[in-house]
Amino acid sequence: xxxxxxxxxxxxxxxxxxxxxxxxxxxxxxxxxxxxxxxxxxxxxxxxxxxxxxxxxxxxxxxxxxxxxxxxxxxxxxxxxxxxxxxxxxxxxxxxxxxxxxxxxxxxxxxxxxxxxxxxxxxxxxxxxxxxxxxxxxxxx
Numbered sequence: 001x002x003x004x005x006x007x008x009x010x011x012x013x014x015x016x017x018x019x020x021x022x023x024x025x026x027x028x029x030x031x032x033x034x035x036x037x038x039x040x041x042x043x044x045x046x047x048x049x050x051x052x053x054x055x056x057x058x059x060x061x062x063x064x065x066x067x068x069x070x071x072x073x074x075x076x077x078x079x080x081x082x083x084x085x086x087x088x089x090x091x092x093x094x095x096x097x098x099x100x101x102x103x104x105x106x107x108x109x110x111x112x113x114x115x116x117x118x119x120x121x122x123x124x125x126x127x128x129x130x131x132x133x134x135x136x137x138x139x140x141x
Contacts, residue, residue, distance in 0.1 A: 005039050009055065011064065011081040018064065018086040019055065026079060027054040028071055037079055044073040048083055050127055052135045063089040065135035067128040085128060092136035101129035 006022035027036045029051030035044075048069040055062040069083035104125045 006077070007037065007039055007041075008076075008078040010079070011053070011066070011083060011086050013083050013086050018083075018088070019062065021055075021057055023055050023057040025056045028081070029053065029066065030071065037073055039077055041073050041077075041079075043075045044071070046071045048081060050131045052131075052138075053081070053086070063135055063139050065089065065092060065132040067124070067131065087132060089135050089139040092132050094133060094136055097129050097132045097136070101126055101133070104129065 006024065007026070009023045009026060010020040011018045025036055025038050027034055028046075029049040031047045031049045034051070035046070037044075048066060048071050050067040051065075053064040053066050055064070064086050066081070066083045066086045069081060072080045072082075074080070104122045108122045108126070
């Protein structure tokens, strides 16, 4: 009997399933640093950080810009990521991303109180858009 060397992997946002497949490995940005999950990884729950997710499957390597969320590595070789946002590098619209970043920076200039909740939301939005641009530019041909 041949055992599979694959992981069941799924990344989900509130809007959709971004990627679901059997994979060899995934490198994930967490708040404690980047981790790489291979077959037979110990069960784990962690906090997803904004950054680049790298997936290796039978078709090659895939890159996804992600922002905050949660990661669960289950004992049955299953990895589930619940992300606030996730976008494949090839699907990122650089022009729209740049416009969103600029709008958020303009709105931020109008906030008088740095303790304001809107300030934190706008900063998170800017960070997310900058991350998407970085990932998209890195893998454009």
